[in-house]
Amino acid sequence: MGIVLGPNRYGKAQVRVVHVVRDGDRHTLRDLDVRTALAGDLAATHLTGDNSQVLPTDSQKNTVYAFARKHGVASPEAFALLLARHFVHSQPAVRRAEVAVREFGWQRLGQHSFQRGGAETRTATATYDGETARVVSGxxxxxxxxxxxxxxxxxxxxxxxxxxxxxxxxxxxxxxxxxxxxxxxxxxxxxxxxxxxxxxxxxxxxxxxxxxxxxxxxxxxxxxxxxxxxxxxxxxxxxxxxxxxxxxxxxxxxxxxxxxxxxxxxxxxxxxxxxxxxxxxxxx
Ligand SMILES: O=c1[nH]c(=O)c2[nH]c(=O)[nH]c2[nH]1
Missing domain, CATH: 3.10.270.10 (Urate Oxidase;)
Known part of the structure; x- marks a missing residue:
């Protein structure tokens, strides 16, 4: 009886990113917790330790911050889609990316003051396989x-x-x-x-x-x-x-x-x- 590697994926969890847009004195805020999960031709690192196809989870985390700066955070869904498409298009070994976002709500108190909302959180998950993008909100x-x-x-x-x-x-x-x-x-x-x-x-x-x-x-x-x-x-x-x-x-x-x-x-x-x-x- 042989032993085989089953389904696998990897990424970074609890990437906390807070993005502020400054329109003069009036600021807006998005507060996210992002998780990435990449899957594809990644057998080598598991079977032999060959990491030549592995984009480090540290780089995935950095991409989240860099994309917040470059593209802003229009919504949890849009941000998740952008990242999922990026990982598949930029990494030949990555066939499927799932990016899950939780958003914490802040109520406006003034031009640049906010109060954390209750326990309720908004969620969005984007998956992309090179052809089809799927979005689940929640x-x-x-x-x-x-x-x-x-x-x-x-x-x-x-x-x-x-x-x-x-x-x-x-x-x-x-x-x-x-x-x-x-x-x-x-x-x-x-x-x-x-x-x-x-x-x-x-x-x-x-x-x-x-x-x-x-x-x-x-x-x-x-x-x-x-x-x-x-x-x-x-x-x-x-x-x-x-x-x-x-x-x-x-x-x-x-x-x-x-x-x-x-x-x-x-x-x-x-x-x-x-x-x-x-x-x-x-x-x-
Ligand atoms: O709305 C209900 N559905 C149930 O199936 C259930 N079972 C129970 O003990 N209380 C309730 N209430």
Missing amino acids: LTDLVLLNTTNSEFHGFVRDEYTTLPETTDRILATAVDARWRHLDADADWDAAHRQVREALVAAFVETYSRSLQQTLYAMGRRVLEARPEVAEIRLSLPNRHHIPVDLSPFGLDNPNAVFVATDQPYGVIEGTVGRDGVAPADGDW
Whole structure:
């Protein structure tokens, strides 16, 4: 039985780059965490230690900084695409590049003062194989909560089921979403804003009988609002809020006092796509 080298890739992670544009006194800021991953004809370094085809990860990191200076950061998507195309076009051994960006938001406080936004981050991943560029946009840690319009009942009851049925509960989640674009060209900032608005609007407006139903409504709203989105993947933790039993203290609890538990938590995940558009393979 022979031993073979399987799929491999390499790059730099957590390349933190902050880019400032100065328009007189009014500055704008983009704060990114970039990860590069290159794959291709890279067997030699693994099998014999021949590094003649290896662009050091240090050079990949330097390219990120140099490109921020040379090209600016129009959006996470545009910056990721620029880098992915550059690595494939400039390195004969590199057949495929994936550049993943996380953007931290800053709210403007003044001409050149900013406040870090909450935990929410924006994400963008560009992959390029010399022919096709694929862009996946996303967001993580968008925390949403409805204090009503959420039920959960009619579920399976087996010998281990203790969960009470409810017709009025708190529904809370931290949205982790990724959506794949049909094209590699868009007004990325506007597109991101509109997808985010659709996700929030669907969460707010859906009368929910399960988080699964809310997930589908959110994905569906995005695909209806944004024709350029091919499919969306959602991962929704169920941030349980459990009514506290106040009867030992002679008090009722008409859905007023809850304990917010952080573990264990439910995880509801799903993809919503378009009829006739093949789902993309692989992990994205
Ligand atoms: O919306 C929900 N979906 C579930 O599948 C589930 N399971 C559970 O215990 N609570 C909930 N809530």
